[in-house]
Amino acid sequence: EAQVTQNPRYLITVTGKKLTVTCSQNMNHEYMSWYRQDPGLGLRQIYYSMNVEVTDKGDVPEGYKVSRKEKRNFPLILESPSPNQTSLYFCASRAGANYGYTFGSGTRLTVV
Amino acid sequence: QKEVEQDPGPLSVPEGAIVSLNCTYSNSAFQYFMWYRQYSRKGPELLMYTYSSGNKEDGRFTAQVDKSSKYISLFIRDSQPSDSATYLCAMKAQGGSEKLVFGKGTKLTVNP
Numbered sequence: 001e002a003q004v005t006q007n008p009r010y011l012i013t014v015t016g017k018k019l020t021v022t023c024s025q026n027m028n029h030e031y032m033s034w035y036r037q038d039p040g041l042g043l044r045q046i047y048y049s050m051n052v053e054v055t056d057k058g059d060v061p062e063g064y065k066v067s068r069k070e071k072r073n074f075p076l077i078l079e080s081p082s083p084n085q086t087s088l089y090f091c092a093s094r095a096g097a098n099y100g101y102t103f104g105s106g107t108r109l110t111v112v
Numbered sequence: 113q114k115e116v117e118q119d120p121g122p123l124s125v126p127e128g129a130i131v132s133l134n135c136t137y138s139n140s141a142f143q144y145f146m147w148y149r150q151y152s153r154k155g156p157e158l159l160m161y162t163y164s165s166g167n168k169e170d171g172r173f174t175a176q177v178d179k180s181s182k183y184i185s186l187f188i189r190d191s192q193p194s195d196s197a198t199y200l201c202a203m204k205a206q207g208g209s210e211k212l213v214f215g216k217g218t219k220l221t222v223n224p
Contacts, residue, residue: 004155031210042216043156043200050210058211090155098163100146101212103155 002027004104006091012110013081021076021107023091031094032074033058033101034066036087043090049074081111115139118201118215127224131188135201135215138182142213143206145177147186150198150217159199160186191222 004025013019025032033048035058045058049068063085065077074093078085088108092101118135125131133147143164148156160175162168168175174187184203188195201215 033210033212035214040216043202043214045212048210048212050208056210059213092155098161100148100158100161101156102158103148105155106153 002102004091004093004102006089006104006107008107009105010108012112014112015082016080019078019081019109021078021089021091021109023074023076023104024072025074025091025093025102026072027093027095027102028071029093029095029102030071031096031101032068033092034064034074034076035090035092036060036085037090037106038087046076046089081109083111085109086111115213116201116203116215119218120216122219122221124221124223125191127191127193127222129191129222131191131195131220131222133186133188133199133201133218133220135184135203136182137184137203137213139203139205139213140179140182141205141207142203144204145175145184146202146204146212147173147175148200148202148214149195150200152197156200193222193224196221 034046035043047066049055091104094101116137147160150156165179172189176185198217198219200217
């Protein structure tokens with residue numbers, strides 16, 4: 001089944017403890033992206049990648065890192081999480097310029 | 113002025129009604145327009161993807177883009193209770209950037 005897989009689905013962590021949310025797609029898509037979704041603010045783009053080793057900032061990149069060493073994987077790294085990064089995170093991928101994004105099921109992160 | 117404006121609703125209609133969902137935008141560089149449906153606790157699901165102006169139909173769904181007015185619409189015919197979800201518009205400019213801007217979503221309830 002064609003899909004974007006995120007792990008974990010739920011995560012509670014403490015302030016300052018580094019964490020990684022993994023994202024993998026099995027559709028050989030070029031483009032991948034991370035979003036966070038917050039009540040009243042909607043979906044906001046954190047980082048995106050247009051190919052292996054090509055990444056760029058979205059609208060809210062502060063406090064996040066990404067890497068794209070392989071086409072299928074696009075992990076999101078929080079080096080020192082803070083409570084304002086408590087949110088619902090989505091990874092997404094798409095095949096190319098004339099296609100929409102396919103989203104993963106989301107990761108609900110709570111930072112205490 | 114926000115780049116993308118979308119009435120959050122909520123919108124409540126009887127089963128079988130025609131539903132009209134809308135977004136306005138301010139960035140004239142937007143060329144790609146998308147509609148996503150998001151069920152509670154799920155990732156967004158792509159419904160429609162259109163390029164530039166015009167109409168696109170897929171089953172009970174019709175997407176319209178009016179670039180002169182900076183206005184896009186999604187029409188749902190013969191609405192069903194299973195259409196109850198939050199509907200998100202999203203837009204992207206042509207060119208190298210993968211920046212995708214979402215509206216905040218309209219929550220729709222279709223009552224049996």
